[in-house]
Amino acid sequence: MTAPRAHRAAPDHTHPDHVPLLTALSALADPVRLRLVRELAGSADWDRACGSFDVPVGKAALSHHFATLRAAGLVEQRDAGPKRLNRLRRAEFDARFPGLLDLVLRAEP
């Protein structure tokens, strides 16, 4: 019997309350991250694994984009077996930056 494969470290998160405005704006000012946020907004919490998004970037770049979204208080992640699942921190982010998510979810790219 082999030992279970070690999981990668759990992801670091930043609560929206501790996110500077410039960090939030920069995180959203990118077409790939905007797409991720919009797809998450259309999905139930924890429904989407990182690999399930329709974005034209490789695995390393995607991982970087998710790190940026976590650091901006936009996304929370947890590992479930081999999958890393995501949810949009909609309520917390709205409380910190009222109207910003509504705007980016409403407007065209």
Place this chain on the structure above:
Amino acid sequence: MTAPRAHRAAPDHTHPDHVPLLTALSALADPVRLRLVRELAGSADWDRACGSFDVPVGKAALSHHFATLRAAGLVEQRDAGPKRLNRLRRAEFDARFPGLLDLVLRAEP
């Protein structure tokens, strides 16, 4: 009598109605431009010449920042003698991206 010195070309402008969301977010996701926008918001239209802002950048960089703000539909400029005067396009920008200016003018850096 010498001929009057030729003026530089009048600046190009983009109306907010034609500005993509990502362009608007990128324009605001910069500390120098955020400062320019905030100082303009606290000044009357056409009151502020480009050289009157308290930002830690040189003339060429400042000129580039203003070009970015014009392209994002945030700032309108006109030349008056040797000065280039500015106004924040608050109403037009608000109509295109409701709440975004309010948010960046309200939040801390």
